[in-house]
Amino acid sequence: MELGSALQFLDNKSILVTGGTGFLAKIFVEKILRVQPNVKKLYLLVRAADHKSAIHRLHHEIVGKDLFRNLKKKCGTNFSSFISQKITVIPGDLTHQDLGLHDSDLLQLLCKELDVLLNLAATTNFDERYDVALGLNTLGAKYVVDFAKKCAKLQVLVHVSTAYVSGERAGLIVENSYRMGETLNGVSGLDVNIEKQVVEDQLHLLRLQGASDKDITIAMKDLGIQRARRYGWPNTYVFTKAMGEMMVGELKDIIPAVIIRPTIVTSTYKEPFPGWVEGIRTIDSLAVGYAKGKLTFFLGDLEAIVDVIPADMVVNAIIVAMIAEARHQQPQTIYQVGSSIRNPLRYSNLQDYGFRYFTKNPWINKDGKPVIVSKVTVMNSMDSFQRYMAFRYLLLLKGLELANAAFCHFFQGVYSNLNRKINWVMRLVDIYRPYLFFNATFDDLNTEKLRMTARTSLVENDMLYFDPKSIDWEDYFMNIHIPGIVKYIFK
Numbered sequence: 001m002e003l004g005s006a007l008q009f010l011d012n013k014s015i016l017v018t019g020g021t022g023f024l025a026k027i028f029v030e031k032i033l034r035v036q037p038n039v040k041k042l043y044l045l046v047r048a049a050d051h052k053s054a055i056h057r058l059h060h061e062i063v064g065k066d067l068f069r070n071l072k073k074k075c076g077t078n079f080s081s082f083i084s085q086k087i088t089v090i091p092g093d094l095t096h097q098d099l100g101l102h103d104s105d106l107l108q109l110l111c112k113e114l115d116v117l118l119n120l121a122a123t124t125n126f127d128e129r130y131d132v133a134l135g136l137n138t139l140g141a142k143y144v145v146d147f148a149k150k151c152a153k154l155q156v157l158v159h160v161s162t163a164y165v166s167g168e169r170a171g172l173i174v175e176n177s178y179r180m181g182e183t184l185n186g187v188s189g190l191d192v193n194i195e196k197q198v199v200e201d202q203l204h205l206l207r208l209q210g211a212s213d214k215d216i217t218i219a220m221k222d223l224g225i226q227r228a229r230r231y232g233w234p235n236t237y238v239f240t241k242a243m244g245e246m247m248v249g250e251l252k253d254i255i256p257a258v259i260i261r262p263t264i265v266t267s268t269y270k271e272p273f274p275g276w277v278e279g280i281r282t283i284d285s286l287a288v289g290y291a292k293g294k295l296t297f298f299l300g301d302l303e304a305i306v307d308v309i310p311a312d313m314v315v316n317a318i319i320v321a322m323i324a325e326a327r328h329q330q331p332q333t334i335y336q337v338g339s340s341i342r343n344p345l346r347y348s349n350l351q352d353y354g355f356r357y358f359t360k361n362p363w364i365n366k367d368g369k370p371v372i373v374s375k376v377t378v379m380n381s382m383d384s385f386q387r388y389m390a391f392r393y394l395l396l397l398k399g400l401e402l403a404n405a406a407f408c409h410f411f412q413g414v415y416s417n418l419n420r421k422i423n424w425v426m427r428l429v430d431i432y433r434p435y436l437f438f439n440a441t442f443d444d445l446n447t448e449k450l451r452m453t454a455r456t457s458l459v460e461n462d463m464l465y466f467d468p469k470s471i472d473w474e475d476y477f478m479n480i481h482i483p484g485i486v487k488y489i490f491k
Helices: 006-010 023-035 051-062 066-086 104-113 130-149 192-208 213-230 236-251 282-291 311-327 347-360 382-406 412-436 445-457 473-489
Strands: 014-018 041-046 087-091 116-119 156-160 171-173 257-262 264-266 297-299 308-310 333-337 377-379 440-442
Touching: 006 023, 006 311, 014 023, 023 041, 023 066, 023 311, 041 051, 051 087, 066 087, 116 130, 116 311, 130 156, 130 192, 130 213, 130 236, 156 236, 156 311, 192 213, 192 236, 213 236, 236 257, 257 311, 264 282, 264 311, 282 347, 282 473, 297 382, 297 412, 308 311, 311 333, 311 445, 333 445, 347 473, 377 382
Parallel strands: 014 041, 014 116, 041 087, 116 156, 156 257, 171 440, 257 333, 264 308, 297 377
Antiparallel strands: none
16 A cells, blocks of 8 residues: 655645644644645634634634644744635534534535545543533534535545543453444443433433533433443443444445544644643643642552553544545544553553652742652552541541531531542542553554555655654653643643
């Protein structure tokens, strides 16, 4: 399989990107505009009430970011006119047919002009409201495929999922697709239409009962976790993403399509510059909590592999996979993009990097004093965590409960506050537990084949790097990723 020139492929292409304000979408847009300014048009679908709101989001949430500083320098005073010429931002909604587009002329133009459709829209909250996650991650995928079928000269549909659709399975996770209705625990009866009806029935019942918006949100979050675990997935996010993959596989028909499954996406490794990040992800929240002196223990297996991959490598893999599928159409290919096979990183490495970094560069608290960090207590099982919580907090909570009863609810505020915090911690642990004790690696045979093909036949192979073996994790975390997180927080 010959890939030829990526720049030649991108020349004069029209590309629609859903989830246009997202982390990976911004990096993709910047990369395309910087390396191939002769791309015809990038259409960015964003959630907005109208075109004016969409333009505002483009300038404040996308091209106004520091991410675009190299492109701004390259374009100079022509930057604004270049952006206006190359980007068309579209107010839309992925949870509706035709992507929520109401402009019939624009709809007709897209169906006529589009060469590539990249679906990056998603909600990544593990305990998102079920109606929101099902609408965006599952039904959104359906509407994207439906729209792709209307595009007369579409060369490829790229659907970005997550490697963690595998749930809690251990061992080697291969790049296999999910059949419609397939479940992780073998329980039958999974049907997207039934899930949609369950959501509608529950919302109708809650409204009949006069539930508040807050109560509805809690109920819909609980429903998502319940439905996910019924069929073997640990949380709403990966469950709805798995059903989204099923939708793509079942409905794509003859549309050339690939599915990209990244693992945990981290800050940029090289381009447009090292360390750009937006938002605090799971492992980053642990690092920040530790730096502030608020993380006093770690729950998990320190020898477990934590599969991370820099965002620019994910974007490069998307571009190369896009070219490969467009030029050599094959049955639907799945690419798992991670590091656990080629260059494994362990939680013990992260613990060491965090301790060394924040010892040398201590966090300054709100009083202007440096926070002194130390090695945290490690609990390597749920039993040890539950014993810790019982001795540290639950006995105190029980004492407060008794005192509260004896003193006419004098301690009610303290009791309620502590009880709320304990319930919050226990819910977080329940949601994240599968990943703290994750005992699997993600096979990337298809991705490695793609890398090998790129090495031998892609003209711009060096520009579109995505081999995790090239990463020195110590250097990356100590000099790129952690400083990038700190800079993001204090920007």
